[in-house]
Amino acid sequence: MKKTIYLFGNQDLEMDSLPIRLIPELQKEFPETDFVVLDPNEEWNVPEEMIIIDTVVGIKEITVFEDLEHFDAAPKLTCHDFDAFFNLRILKKLGKLRKIKIIGVPPHAVLETTTKSVTEKLRCNI
Numbered sequence: 001m002k003k004t005i006y007l008f009g010n011q012d013l014e015m016d017s018l019p020i021r022l023i024p025e026l027q028k029e030f031p032e033t034d035f036v037v038l039d040p041n042e043e044w045n046v047p048e049e050m051i052i053i054d055t056v057v058g059i060k061e062i063t064v065f066e067d068l069e070h071f072d073a074a075p076k077l078t079c080h081d082f083d084a085f086f087n088l089r090i091l092k093k094l095g096k097l098r099k100i101k102i103i104g105v106p107p108h109a110v111l112e113t114t115t116k117s118v119t120e121k122l123r124c125n126i
């Protein structure tokens with residue numbers, strides 16, 4: 001069965017675009033894997049184990065998280081503030097999110113070194 005890795009990011013924001021910019025190199029390294037960019041505001045099909053690559057503010061190196069307890073929720077002032085983390089928390093509360101791994105990328109990481117490090121983390125986690 002083909003593995004799917006989910007990515008979040010915003011190509012219009014430099015500090016949030018790195019996960020999406022990783023896709024071409026990751027596809028070369030893992031041709032048997034689907035890399036799918038998710039919109040936090042859309043409905044998702046949730047697999048038994050969800051593997052995500054996303055920008056994580058507050059970390060200095062690429063880190064693998066295996067639960068949502070490591071993250072703080074952002075304030076919700078408008079409908080635009082509902083983000084991926086909010087959606088993941090709802091899915092967990094509903095019992096739809098069973099197992100998760102989030103490969104967190106620092107906001108100002110360099111593409112080349114990040115690609116190598118994320119590739120290593122994926123080899124260990126998929």
